[in-house]
Amino acid sequence: MTIKNEHDPQGDVMEGNCPKKRISIHPFFCILCTLLLLGFSAKAFSQKISLNLKNAPLKTFFITLQQQTDIALLYNEDLFKDKKITVQSNGEDLLKLLSTELPKLGLFYHEANGQITIIPAETSSVNRIIQQGKQISGTVVNSVTKEEMVGVSVVVKGTKTATRTDANGNFTIYVPYADAMLIFSYIGFQPQQIDLKGSSTVNIQLVEDTKALQEIVVVGYTTQKKENVIGAVSTITSKDLVQSPTANINNMLAGRLPGLVANQYSGGEPGVDRSEIFIRGKGTYGNQSPIVIVDGIERDMSYLAPDEIETFTILKDAASTAPYGIRGANGVIVITTKRGKAAEKATVDFRTSVGLNSPVKLPSLLGSGDYAMLYNEAMTNDALRDGGNVDNLNLFSEDAINKFHQAKGDNSDGLGYNWDYFDYLFKSGIQQESNLAIRGGNDIARYYVMGGYMRQGTNYDHIDLSDYNAKAKFVRYNFRSNIDVNITDKLWAKLNLGARITDRTAPGTSAGRLTTIAMTQPPYLPITLEPNSNSANAQYLLDHPDGLLYGDQIYRFNILGELTKSGFHTQKKTYLEGSFSMGYNLDFITNGLTVDGTFSYDANEEQWLRRQIDTYSEGYREYPGYSIFTPSGGRDVFMNPGFYDGTYVLGNKYAIDQTLGNSFSQSNPFNRTFYQFKVNYNQAFDKHNVSGMLLFNRSSQSVYDGDRAQVDIRYQGLSGQFTYNYDQKYLAEFNFGYNGSENFSPERRYGFFPAAALGWVISKEKFMNNTRGWLNFLKLRGSYGLVGSDKLPGGRFGYLQFYTGGSAYEFGEQGFNLRLDGLKEDRLANPLMSWEKARKINIGLDAQFLKERLGITVDVFHEHRYDILTELRASDNRLGFPGVVGQTAPFINSGIVNNRGVDFELTWTDRIGEDFRYYIKPNFTFARNKIIFQNEISWEHPWRTATGHRLNENFVYVFDHFVRDQAEADALNENGYQPWGKLIPGDAVYKDLNGDGLITDIADRQIMGNPRSPEIQFGLPITLQYKGLDISVLFQGALNSSMLVTDGAAWDFPQYDHDKTGSVRPLHLNRWTPETAETATYPALHMGTHNNNKNSSSSLFLYDAKYLRLKNVEIGYSIPRNWIKRIGLNQVRFYVQGQNLMTWDGLDHLDMDPESNTNGYWYPLLKVYNFGVNVNF
Structure with a gap:
């Protein structure tokens, strides 16, 4: 034939x-x-x-x-x-x-x-x-x-x-x-x-x-049917992520996945707003970050566009993370990007949106009238403490205070200034996003191509005082192309290409410095001097409508000058990612046997330019100050780094020669090569189902220090995943990783990390037949294994001895000295150091009830982390380390921490009639750790010991009462009760825990409250759909979290640099006075630093940081298909979105966001109102 x-x-x-x-x-x-x-x-x-x-x-x-x-x-x-x-x-x-x-x-x-x-x-x-x-x-x-x-x-x-x-x-x-x-x-x-x-x-x-949408789950380096998964795995899709109108994917995750803890501590500054992510809380006082795998390769996920993501999965237990071995202890995030589908024609999807963003919450500061009143009180208290004459104080008059209370704010009424600096600083910004994707293919080839653009505008919107643009912005471009080809019926290939370009501009100053000035400047001072006819000042007036920036030797910092005249800096990053894979079906050897190989090359490059004036906001230096900078010789500033000569021109009246700090740095390209070879086997024999995978991979990542290349970071290892199930009822799995890390000596470089899991689908047993009317699925599963972490707290190659520059030495006779730099040993090496190890146990239950409308997943876990890398304390002689060494102590494997908790997720999916459907998916994670051993000194007082407590708990002085009267103050001062100076009535008194009559740092602080990172995080996603209308809501929150609030976020008249007159807040109205002694919640007021009342370790300022947030709302409407099909459209959907819309917490009197970790001294978290349209054809 x-x-x-x-x-x-x-x-x-x-x-x-x-x-x-x-x-x-x-x-x-x-x-x-x-x-x-x-x-x-x-x-x-x-x-x-x-x-x-x-x-x-x-x-x-x-x-x-x-x-x-x-x-x-x-x-x-x-x-x-x-x-x-x-x-x-x-x-x-x-x-x-x-x-x-x-x-x-x-x-x-x-x-x-x-x-x-x-x-x-x-x-x-x-x-x-x-x-x-x-x-x-x-x-x-x-x-x-x-x-x-x-x-x-x-x-x-x-x-x-x-x-x-x-x-x-x-x-x-x-x-x-x-x-x-x-x-x-x-x-x-x-x-x-x-x-x-x-x-x-x-x-x-x-x-x-x-159910089918989640039927295939990515587990390690393979995929499994969801019903056969016996590890602890949680997954969401891009449909959940695109509901969050934010640039960084890290900020889209809180409340959506059980087991994932996300805290947006860094605020919302464009381009640097990033959540801190943990999986199942904190289990070590070392590095806790999970590794991120994108399409099988370790990569950064921060600025992936949600439209290009297919699934987002977290691997939580040892059975799931063992193949990653030496880097699996902190959990693994696995992301798959979208791929083509076989269809008769290509589909095009276009999504675009525009929105407004503004701060979720800004610090509330008292106006000039209350400020002046409290200023007088604080100055009087200081004089009483220091023995000064109260009658000689320069205080605000009653008339001035009354005028301040009536003032509008900008002195247009002649009653004085009454600034709210935060309201002045932060305005609403505009953000835009557009994504275009084409998807299609057939049985031969399938493709997905996507391009995206996002721009976050500034919340600083002020008059320009300079000829350069210092307004903050962040722009991101994304590209993705994934192609699959069946070359023959046995041979296939994949080509994946990805690219991201980010472009960030910001003022030459920092968000921290701007908010510090806003927090510490008195509200009654002008921002700019009003134009005047004083001939002595005429030559210095700047060419802008408000006149000179205000400032003097006491109030030096000017927020407008800081914002608009500090120079600027730009940061551009380019990410290029590419991988090529080929696979072959070896069924001529045996059915179910395949092999495939992958080669990947990623290249990143970062460029940044910083032009900065060192004394930009000190208003008193305005004479003869700064304005337009003109480079001398016409040379391109971008090509001439260093201090760059030029001329400042003030209007057309005065010119002086100056220099502008101008540094240009281009990082050498980061690149990573990765290759992998994998053998897969999957076969069924009657009721016996067997699968296996063996994989070898190796990666090499370039490292640069400035323009100098360092030794590449390299990993290699062997991994295996093997599963067996009988009749989809009895399930077993064995996984392992055999990996090596360069951070350890050659003889200690490789480790073996095994894990095993068992599962039992109870609902398939015959004795469960009578329950099938209401119980559709019930699976019990458990896993146990060992994983590791090679992330060192002190840099790379901890087993090698490094050297650093030391003091200089002089040689020769007087007048003819030769001075040479010295060299000394850096931190002591530890050739015996090894990776951290984690033994993990997980017991899980999956159930579905009532025709699969109700689903429940519960996981109980316990982690024993040991050999945690800790800096050896010279004062601890238990390990035979001398008390005096003369150089930094080495890191040793000595710490032990246990971490236990539970993940829970409930899903209810149902419909009412033919047109109304709804979906509810509450979830929460509880994780509590305990220090079993920490290399600490032996404390005489047990309340000072960290061992036996949780990580990062707060050791504080315990507030007892306010000094009641002068007699008590005199008694305390005579005995030297506390070491921070003289006390007066109304000052704070702390408990003497050890009973020696004195307050000391060692003996009189104890643990109070909870750690900063919440032990409980929860989420409640809700989706409703009626015909073409859909509504999605996400509530998200946290419990068991405490925060120490210090400086300008809580203290009266905080000091910044030489400025001691600060600002005051509503909580300071409840200060102690003789009249409010019985109801006061805040101590007596003092100017600037006061280490007793304003103590960063005082329980007075320890607050409960629990919160509930309306994290996200999306309302969409899809035009009926029969209205648009004649013009070739499959779908047109309009939607509105809101992000971070409302927050309920116990910090209202502070006006701080409960996720803030900066005492308000940084860019605030943003809320977003967004409108968009999605078109598919």
């Missing part, structure tokens, strides 16, 4: 499936084919056929088809030596034509891998086909939106005859007999099987299958 490809009559002749020639496929050829197939794949089988044949040989029919379509037809000539065909077609689809004509001749076709094979019908069925075969047509729509579905697979059951729905959801297929069965299937929807029963028209509504 011979099989011919009529498209290439001179091509190779094949006998059976055995080629007579060997075909060599070069990787470059694969890439070229991939690119060419982008244009071919979506149209290949939908080409139109025009022909008119009367009683022609069937071979002529096939040749004509190939000439018009360029598609390979494979067939056995013996099938139709004497067959004739009469057919006429005017633009009919190829597959539709074959479905109609071939059954009349007793033939079928099979479509796969870009070719069509002609096959014979069953001999016993030929007469039945000829007599009863008929053409079936119909339409497939979404059961909820009623929109036509494109690319739905339609298969005649028991045959290989198949087709797909077209752009309008329509299909036509020829069935061999009138009582045939049709099977309709589409990814993400429940398949349907329809008995035709003689019908010629079939209209189908496919129902979305939320």
